[in-house]
Amino acid sequence: MSGQRATYRAAGVDLDAADEAVGRIQPHLQRTHTAQVLDSALTGGYGGLYQLAAGGSRAKPVLVTSTDGVGTKVELARALGRLDTVGVDLVAMVGNDLVCAGAEPLVFNDHLVVGRLVPDEVERIVAGVADGCERAGCALTGGEVAEHPGSLAPGQFDLAGFGVGVVDADAMLGPARVRAGDAIVALASSGPHSNGYSLIRRVTADVDLGADHGLVAQSLGEALLRPTRVYASDCLALAAATDVHALCHVTGGGVPGNLPRGLPEGCGAVVRTATAAVPEVFRVLQRLGGVDEAEMWRVFNMGMGMLAIVADAEHACAALADRGVDAWACGEVVAGQGVQLL
Known part of the structure; x- marks a missing residue:
């Protein structure tokens, strides 16, 4: 220097x-x-300002x-x-x-x-x-x-x-509200969301991401960059429309790794994988990498991006359909422990 x-x-x-x-x-x-949202300049711009409403429903x-x-x-x-x-x-x-x-x-x-x-x-x-x-x-x-x-x-x-x-x-949701006999409703994902990309990048390291690899109307790269679905508004509307006991965001670990977070002691769950509307991008990744089916479910959401544990699956699915959300009954809460994929 x-x-x-x-x-x-x-x-x-x-x-x-x-x-x-x-x-x-x-x-x-x-x-x-x-x-x-208040003007952050009121305090020198050091932090965002948000004024909570007084009173109301909370x-x-x-x-x-x-x-x-x-x-x-x-x-x-x-x-x-x-x-x-x-x-x-x-x-x-x-x-x-x-x-x-x-x-x-x-x-x-x-x-x-x-x-x-x-x-x-x-x-x-x-x-x-x-x-x-x-x-x-x-x-x-x-x-x-x-x-x-x-x-x-x-x-x-x-x-x-x-x-x-x-x-x-x-109004907080969680395991304390869940009981054996509750239904589990899956909300469709848009693809891998933001999980499993270390495996995805390894599987596709030598693959042309500009090609479709059998996908319809999009390249593999486009399918992999589809944004994670934002479920907040739909889930809040669902909770207002029907009796929701718990919600489970399916991220790393897939359904078997995340669903237990919404289950109380003494309860397990049965999930029927055949009900899943699995986006084709998962099957392309599975084929390219020779990934076992069990590993796919352990890593990815496999089309189930959010799970709602509810009292009435039919009512829940109808409420979501009214909002244009693809959802279906995929299982139920049972006495016991663990998540069983059928």
């Missing part, structure tokens, strides 16, 4: 690009705001928090040059967890780390986050964009998010 003046830009951090990126993403935040409001990421799906998005969908995935992973408590998502913050800050790329990613927030019915009140030269290569990025929801204490 002798004879040279050190600068932040020379070290790999471009403050001018950061300022441009902040300006470009502000309209995307603002399009998610409701009247409850006599004993409980705040519910969740944080998550998109995992290695971001590597696939980067490789294919599609940066506008992983933000939806991020919000879905958090919002779908919040609603499992019966909570309405209120606010969301994202944390984007990049190897080199390119304002256009940052805007495309955050625009996807805003799209996800609109689908989940929550406000994107802030976040962080960090440039990490030397830790990440130019073009590489990672994405995480944090959300807050609210539910009345007497």
